[in-house]
Amino acid sequence: MKQSILVTGGAGYIGSHTTLALLEAGHDVIVLDNLANSSQESLRRVERICGKTATFIEGDIRDRELLDSIFARHSIQAVLHFAGLKAVGESVQQPLAYYENNVSGSIVLFQAMAAANVFNLVFSSSATVYGEPKEMPISESCPTGTPTNPYGRSKLMVEEILRDLAISESRWSIALLRYFNPVGAHVSGLIGEDPNGIPNNLVPYISQVAVGKLQQLSVYGNDYPTIDGTGVRDYIHVIDLANGHLKALNVIIESTGINTWNLGTGQGYSVLQMISAFEQAANVEVPYAVVARRSGDIAECWADPKKAIQELGWKTQHNLEDMMRDTWRWQQKNPNGFGK
Numbered sequence: 001m002k003q004s005i006l007v008t009g010g011a012g013y014i015g016s017h018t019t020l021a022l023l024e025a026g027h028d029v030i031v032l033d034n035l036a037n038s039s040q041e042s043l044r045r046v047e048r049i050c051g052k053t054a055t056f057i058e059g060d061i062r063d064r065e066l067l068d069s070i071f072a073r074h075s076i077q078a079v080l081h082f083a084g085l086k087a088v089g090e091s092v093q094q095p096l097a098y099y100e101n102n103v104s105g106s107i108v109l110f111q112a113m114a115a116a117n118v119f120n121l122v123f124s125s126s127a128t129v130y131g132e133p134k135e136m137p138i139s140e141s142c143p144t145g146t147p148t149n150p151y152g153r154s155k156l157m158v159e160e161i162l163r164d165l166a167i168s169e170s171r172w173s174i175a176l177l178r179y180f181n182p183v184g185a186h187v188s189g190l191i192g193e194d195p196n197g198i199p200n201n202l203v204p205y206i207s208q209v210a211v212g213k214l215q216q217l218s219v220y221g222n223d224y225p226t227i228d229g230t231g232v233r234d235y236i237h238v239i240d241l242a243n244g245h246l247k248a249l250n251v252i253i254e255s256t257g258i259n260t261w262n263l264g265t266g267q268g269y270s271v272l273q274m275i276s277a278f279e280q281a282a283n284v285e286v287p288y289a290v291v292a293r294r295s296g297d298i299a300e301c302w303a304d305p306k307k308a309i310q311e312l313g314w315k316t317q318h319n320l321e322d323m324m325r326d327t328w329r330w331q332q333k334n335p336n337g338f339g340k
């Protein structure tokens, strides 16, 4: 049997870009996604871009029988685990749904992997596990903090479960990838982020204002101790993020144990800098109003990406202008996303 990579959540935003990168690198890919926050159209577009097809299985990571049948039918070399719920505000309203999907679902997946003797895993973690950072930039040796919401806690819990797993069984080879703020889209404008309803995140919100779907952006606070008073984040192009997964995959396949890598650019930008970069790239005005701080937000957060650069041989190749230009192309070509 040909060796395959199983991508859970592969129809979603980061998963679809990574599926594309895997197919382009010659991997055989199986996507498992319950389409809770995505559409199969993303994978049809991936096929259009690269001329290769990922096997799609509609289903849930919490379905142990389904997982067992996937591992029995395919020779899986590694799992890239993106599947989960990710809306911070919703996680406060529905904590059990978040713990069930993100924590219980991950446990079922890891049990099925172990039963099938598949021990190579890349897990989608988040910079949110650092909580309120004590120092900047944030390196992997910074202690994890106290995430301010159930979503963030679910990511930290899975990290801790995986650390225990790696201690209990030496065959596990695990990459914990802590993403900073993923933005942007494939240069073709065929795949990109397709949020449900009104976006929570800054860049999708800006682009929906720019395209005329939303009236104006609310800037959450301009009294932070930052360059211009607005929040500073490390925005990373989704294509660079996808490539980071390929690099991590190559490393874990050749080793064992558990490793954490930050995937960020090392450069922070404020909300006002983001607005102005978008306006320049898109040549449209983005009306905004400064409002109160959003509860749970931190002032600033950017990565020290040295460890990933040195150990994964990975480097970001897209700058802020690329992120904004590609976001805008995707938004303009697909004002209603995938139409899911």
Ligand code: NAD
Binding pocket: 008, 009, 010, 011, 012, 013, 014, 015, 032, 033, 034, 035, 036, 037, 038, 039, 059, 060, 061, 062, 081, 082, 083, 084, 085, 086, 101, 105, 124, 125, 126, 127, 179, 180, 181, 182
């Ligand atoms: P997304 O919602 O676009 O993708 C997640 C995918 O998982 C969706 O296609 C959804 O349908 C699927 N899914 C959800 N629950 C499932 C389940 N129980 N079984 C099978 N499929 C399921 O989100 P994304 O932005 O692509 O994020 C991917 C991963 O990266 C998530 O784990 C997220 O927590 C993590 N992450 C995202 C960000 C970000 O800002 N986008 C930052 C840090 C970490």
Ligand code: WQD
Binding pocket: 086, 088, 125, 126, 127, 128, 152, 180, 181, 182, 200, 201, 202, 203, 205, 217, 218, 219, 220, 221, 230, 231, 232, 233, 271, 294, 297
């Ligand atoms: C960025 C900046 C806001 C919207 C979140 C999650 C995190 C991770 C990524 C998954 C902040 C400001 C935003 C708006 C604004 N997800 N902002 N007006 O909060 O850094 O991270 O997404 O792991 O867990 O918390 O990203 O894009 O929401 O905000 O002024 O309408 O933009 O205050 O300074 P955040 P974001």
